[in-house]
Amino acid sequence: MTKPIIAVTMGDPAGIGPEITVGSLDKKEIYDVCTPVVVGNADVLEKMLPVKKANLNVNRIKNVSEAKGAYGTIDIIHLGELPGFELGQVSAPCGQAAFDYIKYAVELCQANEVQAMATAPINKESLKAAEVPYIGHTEMLAGFAGVDDPLTMFEVLNMRIFFLTRHLSLKDAIGQMTKERVHDYLIRCDAALQKLGVESRKFAVAGLNPHSGENGLFGYEEVDEIKPGIELAQATGIDAVGPVPADSVFHQALNGKYDAVLSLYHDQGHIAAKMTDFHRTISITNGLPFLRTSVDHGTAFDIAGEGIASSVSMEEAIKLAAKYAPHFVNE
Template structure:
């Protein structure tokens, strides 16, 4: 019997991340876990020689096939295979390999081959040497997809997700980027992604910008003039959003289970709390793009490359999210 779109497994493109870091190790360990290759069709951006070498170093075996087969990965190659890259260091060569693989993964999405993308850790220094000069990978992805809609990095730990109104910009520029429309867009994006991950009615908290939520205008008027109107607009559209809350207490409520997601006004407002609560379990999703893209929220960990001790937890969580969001993407 032929599978319908709703029954067919999601299709995920998987890159090995920065070859100088722990990404290759994490990749083969994911692929060597049998249940992972039954959750989705996995298209890996490497060739047989590279995969075999990494798997041998890690001490695992990865089953591969020439076409989608349950329990096997499909190797689609890299546009820069076999290029020498010095391990445990930032380099242009490493950044070029990463960018080539990500561009090819985007091409697989455009061609209808995959429904989601996952990449293991990258190094921003190497990416900048290779010519990526956007604020972050999210803006680079948006540019290469020709996407001009609302985007935000979403950070996941088990039981809680954050989105941001602003992200990789100087603190002095944050207030000017906050308005009712940008707050509403960040709320809507988080609400939509949480629904896609399986939460039917997400409970969302919105952070204030100023200390004590502005103290009724004494410490700033962003809460009164911009953030609260954005929250009200979201509620008028049926979203369960409340706030603005002082950011020094809202994560206590979120940790206790009062909220499924928190919308923050700038990068560290949420990241400090999230990394304290779940650094070894965190995942970043490139939110808002037409294709779901997930990655573990940690870095390339040069200090443990080759030791076989990298924590697989965040990568497994990122893979599971890519599968779940890819399934939703495929079903339309």
């Protein structure tokens, strides 16, 4: 089988993105499963080689077809020159550069020159300084693809977690937990896993209140909205159960009882995933016409350039992109 080609964006040049990119591509197992092509700045990447003690060559290319795809060489599409900047500092040029890398990688996906993209972290303040009209990766990708509401899924070990709500206050998130939204998300989550080639798709919906509300003893959200939403999804053929108390549902999923969990709010699912394995928690943006995986940590400006940032998350993001790419057809 031909190995998939994965576009790897370097992230904010002032953060740990460049060094974890180098660290990832210093692993032979990455090249065993895919051909990684970095989109970024070759000069910055070369400066990270001694930082990571990596004995690698940097191959500057203009087209994906020029990639060697061989361990020991980092193939990189070099996008323009980058004015002087300081590691660990918010910078408009770095924010703009990070944006440009993502945009170019999306174009490669849309042209079917690569089969997926894996992204290193970007910095929201740097994006703002560059007057980029998006707050983060998900918003950019949705804008480029013309998609209104992409789905975020975490995968860690054999556990998958979707999110009904994300960047909202808890009070506002509860207001979004309607039966219509639960129904819609379960249908979309099922379609997302199907597109990734997952044949078994049994979902559990996490409860909101202690013990999922105990039939109204500790709140009525489960009775009035969450359970009716699950029942609507069941009526359309979705294999879903719940609400299952949040203090047990993630453990059960990790042990194979469910193929995915629908988390009701941001921290509910984030805590479960990151306590399982912080570095191996990988984000997949579903609902896009192309496949994108990402680390789920930030730019770590405080340690940028010190060579101590772990590349495990970046390695896992690339490997997960390679895992699902053969099943995912870019539209």
